[in-house]
Amino acid sequence: MKLLKTASLSVAALALATSVSSADTLDTIKSKGTLSCGVSTGIAGFSATDSSGAWKGLDVDMCKAVASAVFGDASKVKYVPLTAKERFTALQSGEIDMLSRSTTWTNTRDTSLGLNFAGVNYYDGQGFLVSKSIGVKSALELDGATVCIQAGTTTELNLTDYFKANKMTYKPITYDTSGQTIEGFKSGRCDVVTSDASQLYG
Template sequence: MKSNVVKLLSTAAIAATISAGAAATTLEDVKKKGFIQCGVSQGVPGFSNADSNGNWTGIDVDACRATAAAIFGDAQKVKFTPLSAKERFTALQSGEIDMLSRNTTWTYTRDTSLGLDFTAVNFYDGQGFMARKDLGVTSALDLDGATVCTEQGTTTELNMADFFRKHNLSYVPVVVQKADEALAAYASGRCDVFTTDKSGLAAHRSKLANPGQHIILDETISKEPLGPVVRHGDNQWKDIVTWAMFVQVNAEEMGISSKNVAKIKKESNDPGIKRLLGAEGDMGAQLGLSSDWAYDIIAEVGNYGEVFERNVGPSTPVGLPRGINNLWTEGGVMYAPPVR
């Protein structure tokens, strides 16, 4: 009897191994269908936002496009699925999307209990509060008794509760399903204050009728490292999404942009640059990609500085300074491992 049980268990183990080995990887699935299905927000200017013609732009959108450029040599081979905060993780877990790039905060619980993996941080942020100037509030510590709007299914709910509890302040939460609903509730006067990541506050303020009548308070009450998320267990896919971001950071540090990448690839004698751009060696093979994978990312999407400036930089309606998102060589924390 014992030998039969062992035999049955061994057979089951072998079958499971064969089944797991036969399962297609995310890269294989993506190549087969010819595009990446990317989960994004339902509309946060500068991060993931669609215009009236359905054209998507933003930092998170560019993370998807950079991954597409690495795989296909074409940044346009992406389809976007707008998701609420509540829907986003289920959509990734179920396979409805291939990657999630939706201003999503990397936390311990999310990283360890949802069957998901965070990749690289594409924006370092922190939660804050926005209020009308005529409310007369100059500090978050003045918000005792305030009514506060926020979105359901986000880290902002717990951060908000922690902040008010820590400072022994009372508040009335108004929690809604979508970010635009929270903004509408705030704009209509249903709540005194709107809270989310500070980048999100700047983005949403740009959508208000009179942005200048609203102030983002100075206090930052949390750490919000934002970045793309993939399913746990497919290391190759995680590496591709991660290194698509690292390529952009390294490119900016090396002075390589979408405007000069072709010239630099042709003329540079720098070994690090030659490796990065595929002029020497074949770093792409380690990811199952072509030797031009990094070159294509830079040529099609740009370096990290270009992505930041065109989506959320000072010349955009969002109008954010680089700040902490500057390169480490410029006093920020953007730092990528070398391609070698």
Template sequence: MKVNKIALLVGLTVLIPNLSFATTLEKVIKKDVLQCGVSTGIPGFSSTDSKGVWKGLDVDLCRSIAAAVLGDADKVKYIPLTAKERFTALQSGEIDVLARSSTWTASRDTSLGLNFAGVNYYDGQGFLVNKKLGITSAKELNGATFCIQAGTTTELNLTDYFKSTGMEYKAVTYDTSGQTIDGFKKGRCDAVTSDASQLYGLRIKMDDPESVMVLPEIISKEPLGPVVRQGDDGWFNIVRWTLFASLEAEELGVTSSNVQAMLKSKNPSVMRLLGTTGTAGENLGLKADWAYQVVKQVGNYQESFDKHVGQNSPLKIERGINKLWNKGGLMYPMPIR
């Protein structure tokens, strides 16, 4: 009797469950914790305080996803990763989502088996120098030595900039941002180049922050955002719309302090956001109050920005292009309807 091997294999596939086919959402719910990849320490984005508690804009994104999926923003296991480690950790399944100030580029989006789910901070590469050098512009950095973090877009951007300006430079590379600033402190380089937001964070780590300055030039586009694995559209949607919900809440004036009262709102957009009407939660495979939990437990985007990198933080970064679209910025949440 001839055996149809293809039919047999199909039958076995149906009969024998393969746990590797479980969606990320199912795995997170089963573990009852979100494994979130963060940096090894970038002030304002993901770093620990004196008590070892993780805080920052990226950390708030991790907490928001946990609130949306598990109903508890504290159910997060933070996995600190270097720039070299981050994408491999996501590809291998060590983490469920990467929220580590990662730049959305064509090569990363198309060759690594990963998807960027949005942008939670629009940045650009800049330069941090010691004031005693007497430099006020990046155009005066010909022949300078730079401390840079390996495995980032920083290296290529620096090469492109100096090639286009006809200047020369030397580079000293490090694995972490902490090692990078330590090299700068010890005088192993004339300047540090990285995303401007990170430079403000590195600046406050200096023994005398007033002795250094961030130069005015921005030499690249660095759209930073959360990353997930390709092939799981449901999880991609959850991460993307959790970010949008935080922005939508700001746009609608829904905050952590008034969200309870807003449950009585008759504004159709607010009602859909908070789940008192519509099917947004159901469509994502989540409870109807998923976005309510995000705002209640973590806050909207403005609250996170001001607390961690804005005027209520040590960094005091201007909102700039990270303002909402209707206030002159680039942040444009897609409508929840």
């Protein structure tokens, strides 16, 4: 496999989001006795379960840190795996108390979702992963490619912008989860997969 990175795609920031009514949210969390924390459905290094079923990774550690601050006990967390499509609805509906998963902080999301981004905890860029066998050395050589991509992400929007700006065409194959997207690529359903560069290394 070969990773192609392109600087013209926007840098993604992983952000922690909490509901707008912070005092009410904190009171609700305390009354429940546990923190419901939205995480990804499995991204190595960020939020994934190990062989014993325990959640591990940077996003998981953020959930533990908040639980420790609220309860004095980092174990008082209920992890709720969410796809990109599900994450904001789960936070808005109160299914989760906070979201700690790969989520690009955009102006549109900041102003239209009724949520507060608490801060950036990771900066990333977008890349393309291709098989060495197709002989591509640059993302500019992907005209006409079939691209596996996760639906409901800024990655999807960036892909459209990149191909349009470079007067290229592509055929998208969309999936609900990062794992499904990578498996689609591995099984040969597409020529290339695009995502956060950190996810492509996993």
